[in-house]
Amino acid sequence: MxxxxxxxxxxxxxxxxxxxxxxxxxxxxxxxxxxxxxxxxxxxxxxxxxxxxxxxxxxxxxxxxxxxxxxxxxxxxxxxxxxxxxxxxxxxxxxxxxxxxxxxxxxxxxxxxxxxxxxxxxxxxxxxxxxxxxxxxxxxxxxxxxxxxxxxxxxxxxxxxxxxxxxxxxxxxxxxxxxxxxxxxxxxxxxxxxxxxxxxxxxxxxxxxxxNFNNYPLAMEENNNSDIGIITSGVCYNYVKEVFGNSASILKLNMIYPISYSTIKHFSSVVKNLYVVEELDPFIEEQVFAFGINCVGKKIIPKVLDLTPQIIRQSFNLTSPYSFWDKSDYQTSIKSNLQVFCKGCFYNTFFKILSNYPDLIISSDIGCYSMSGGEPYNAKDIAICMGGGFSIAHGIQKALSIKNSSSKRVIGIMGDSTFFHSGITSLINVIYNKSNPILVILDNKSTSMTGLQDNPGTGKTLEKEYSKAINIFKLLKALNVENVREFDPFSTVEIISSLEWAISQKSLVVLIAKGKCILKGRE
Amino acid sequence: MITNILFCGKGGNGVLYASSIFCTVLFESTNYKIISSDIHGISRRGGSVLSEVRYGTEPIYSPVIECVNYIVDFDGNEYKQYINRLSSNGKILKAFNNDTDISNEIICIDLLSKIKGHNLPLKTSNMIILGYFVKVLGLANLPWENFITDEYNYLAFLLGIK
Known part of the structure; x- marks a missing residue:
């Protein structure tokens, strides 16, 4: 097949x-x-x-x-x-x-x-x-x-x-x-x-x-009788082949940890100049050095971003065989694209309204709302990792309290899938250790950023079977959160009144935006 | 010989669908070796979408194109950021005609008049461009009708070939 x-x-x-x-x-x-x-x-x-x-x-x-x-x-x-x-x-x-x-x-x-x-x-x-x-x-x-x-x-x-x-x-x-x-x-x-x-x-x-490296196909040696020998793996092997073809000997590692001393030693003995071509860290290079074998890697290959054939060619000071379009003036006129929410998504209104509260510190999370910090929203201040939005808000609110600035409020924001992922434990920390941020769960019944996957709140499994949806409101009540309010995020009035109410409270507030992802609705 | 194509546009232009149809037809109907590589993810929110396609009779290794033969821009303004990768004898095929600095290497397709003239939905515009492009490549005789199953999409594709 x-x-x-x-x-x-x-x-x-x-x-x-x-x-x-x-x-x-x-x-x-x-x-x-x-x-x-x-x-x-x-x-x-x-x-x-x-x-x-x-x-x-x-x-x-x-x-x-x-x-x-x-x-x-x-x-x-x-x-x-x-x-x-x-x-x-x-x-x-x-x-x-x-x-x-x-x-x-x-x-x-x-x-x-x-x-x-x-x-x-x-x-x-x-x-x-x-x-x-x-x-x-x-x-x-x-x-x-x-x-x-x-x-x-x-x-x-x-x-x-x-x-x-x-x-x-x-x-x-x-x-x-x-x-x-x-x-x-x-x-x-x-x-x-x-x-x-x-x-x-x-x-x-x-x-x-x-x-016992040789018991399995864990490495592939292409001996092309060249002075240059390149150890590589993964997608970089393709770039090396694209640039060098058969003009360099190549040791392609299928297993990159652990690696075999005898395999590396043998390859190094049949070439004069040994190189390692790998993306990001000098992971293979350091193992080769640990074997007591000299090689050149990150001295010439960048440690950041992904590689391309062109970057490898430049790293080895090779002249490009290609001639390119000589219209460099075109490149200057391109503007970087704005990352914006889908048309009709309630995040548009919510984050635009939120940007009108410059005194709030906005601690957000990983999801579509990751885009709320840049133009045209200019809302989000912070995001680190999944579920971190609430915990970071807690830490900031505590720090403000220590600094006697408790009147300044922090707002923590995450989506439903992120809340189920690791936001629940963050919320428990806020409750247990008695801080008072405003927390918002954008419950759009979808893991949208990655392509509309279901989650424990949607009532459907990966295999599209029915599952009992977890009710976030009831969960919060069971966790003894007193100030919980659900609001319609498609209503500007409700967004503003909910935020104003939350800001007026001295203790912890959790707001739940109950609005379906616009793309999920079209499924 | 390897032909290197860069399909580009913005989220919602149908870049990945057009690229997928192109690759599927070549894979199912020819003996070409073929590789495609897509960049998407958060791009669906109006950001840049890119699909690099390489096909030919020689072995193909890199999924990333070093020197592009054709840029096919479904948006009309996205091609500019990839122009430094275009071969000196490369060609650009792009949606709309909104540029002041048109050169002979750029083929513009007036999508709006084609769509309006034939009562086609706007979302079929990617198929018009794809149809035009396969004609440029001399691949119009492949069995595209077997793989473009939507009626409007196929009508738009034929409009592009004309």
């Missing part, structure tokens, strides 16, 4: 064909379509978790119970999920378990461009890095096989260019599933005396993988 697939679609196909049975995740660009595509297959189960940590924990449960599992998230999602991952590497797994981290070099749709390859070394979880859609598919087989052989979770690291690029994929296998028995082993209960032993096993396991 021959298909034209994105990296995300190919991962989903690989999961299906190679016996995946349980998949979880939280939406986040560029990873969202992995779960959405998995959910289209029959005879397996896929769900949106309220956050990435819950997703990983659920997949751990499924793996312990003996089935092949996957969890997918964007790079910052791994920060949220890191707690269970760091201990999962100690306990190991039962049914194969794959963790997809979709990184965003170039910051196309994120708040940072952290290099999650570092997580593999830090959490001691082996990491594969595919270079195209075919490898996304093939590496699912490799990941499940290695995961069950070494009883370890496996990271697959994607980047935006791999997730959202389409290329031809050949699928020759048919789906096979396997149910492993549930083992009651003490490794799954890592109390200190057990965990100390598990750490020793884990270090040995990583050494075994590195020493």
């Amino acid at each position: 021959r298909k034209f697939l994105t990296g995300n679609e190919a991962i989903a196909y690989g999961f299906f064909i190679y016996g995946g049975l349980f998949a979880s995740g939280y939406p986040g660009t560029p990873s969202t379509e992995i779960l959405e595509n998995i959910a289209t297959f029959k005879d397996l189960y896929a769900e949106w978790a309220p956050n990435e940590k819950v997703a990983v924990e659920s997949a751990i449960g499924a793996s312990y119970a003996g089935i092949r599992s996957l969890v997918a998230m964007k790079h910052v999602g791994v920060n949220v999920a890191s707690d269970p991952i760091f201990t999962l590497s100690y306990t190991g797994i039962n049914g194969g378990l794959v963790i997809i981290t979709a990184d965003d070099p170039g910051i196309y749709s994120s708040q940072n461009e952290q290099d999650n390859r570092n997580y593999s070394k830090f959490a001691k979880v082996p990491m594969l890095e595919p270079a195209n859609s075919q490898e996304c598919f093939d590496f699912m087989k490799l990941a499940f096989t290695m995961s069950e052989f070494y009883k370890t979770p496996i990271f697959i690291r994607l980047t935006t260019r791999i997730c959202h690029s389409k290329s031809i994929v050949y699928i020759n296998d048919t789906r096979k599933t396997n149910f492993l028995p549930i083992y009651k082993e003490n490794r799954f209960d890592p109390i200190p005396k057990i965990s100390r032993k598990l750490h020793v096993y884990l270090e040995q396991k990583l050494l075994d993988i590195s020493k």
Whole structure:
């Protein structure tokens, strides 16, 4: 079978064909379509978790119970999920378990461009890095096989260019599933005396993988009898091939942690000048140096943003074979595009009204409202991470109180999906520790920014089954929030009167904007 | 030989749909090697949307184009930010005719008159441009009708080919 697939679609196909049975995740660009595509297959189960940590924990449960599992998230999602991952590497797994981290070099749709390859070394979880859609598919087989052989979770690291690029994929296998028995082993209960032993096993396991690199297709050497040798991986391999073709020898690493000393040593011995081409951090370069092998990497390759063939050409001081259009005057006339809310979205009115309250400090969050800080809204002052809007508002309000400036008010804002993700614990902190910000939940019944996914408040699951929607108003009442008011955000009068009422209160106020996402309404 | 195309526009122009139709038809109906790479995400809110497409008979590695042969702009004003990537003999195909500095390399398509003249919905304008473009590439004889299933879209596509 021959298909034209994105990296995300190919991962989903690989999961299906190679016996995946349980998949979880939280939406986040560029990873969202992995779960959405998995959910289209029959005879397996896929769900949106309220956050990435819950997703990983659920997949751990499924793996312990003996089935092949996957969890997918964007790079910052791994920060949220890191707690269970760091201990999962100690306990190991039962049914194969794959963790997809979709990184965003170039910051196309994120708040940072952290290099999650570092997580593999830090959490001691082996990491594969595919270079195209075919490898996304093939590496699912490799990941499940290695995961069950070494009883370890496996990271697959994607980047935006791999997730959202389409290329031809050949699928020759048919789906096979396997149910492993549930083992009651003490490794799954890592109390200190057990965990100390598990750490020793884990270090040995990583050494075994590195020493037996050749048992699996974990590296591919292209010896082109050149003085120049380039070690690379993932999407960068394509850029290197584009620039050098067969004029350089290339060592393409399919596994980027752990790596094999003998593989690197051999490659370094057949070339004169060894380079490492990788996006963001000097992750491979540092491992090569740690082997006592000299190479050139970040000395010439940028550490920030994503690479392109052109950047690599410039880094190596190579002359471009192309001649470009000589109309440079055109470039000066382009204005950067405004990021604006959809026409008809209630965020337009809400944030424009909010910008008329310059004395309020606005602590917002990750979602469509991320765009409320710039033109034409000029409202939001702060945003850091999922669920942080309320906690940061709490911290500011407390600090103002310490500085005897309590009359100045802070407003924390997040959407419904973000509230379920990690806003609830932030709110509990506000209640428990008695601060008095104004908190607003923009309840548009959708995870809109990533493409209108459902969440615990919508009453529908990823597999489009009915689920009892969580009522935010009742939840707040159960948490003993006294000042709660729902308002119609499509009414200017109601927005203003709700804000005025909230500002007039001395204690904590939570406002719930009850308005459907305009795009969700069109579905 | 590899042909490198940059489809661009703004969220809502139908850039990704047009690119997807183009790629699907080439994939299903030819033996070309083909890669496409999209940049979207928050772009749906009126921001820039970009789809890079490469096809040809040689192996294709990079999903990112270094030297562009064609810029196809569904918005009319977006092409300017990619012009530094255009080949010296490259061509630009763009919606509308609102530029004061038109050169011979820029082909403008007067979408409004075509749409009004044939009672087509405005959202089909991407198909008019796609139709025009496949004619420029000499690919009009591929079975586009099998993949553009919406009646209005196909009418608009044919209008572009004319």
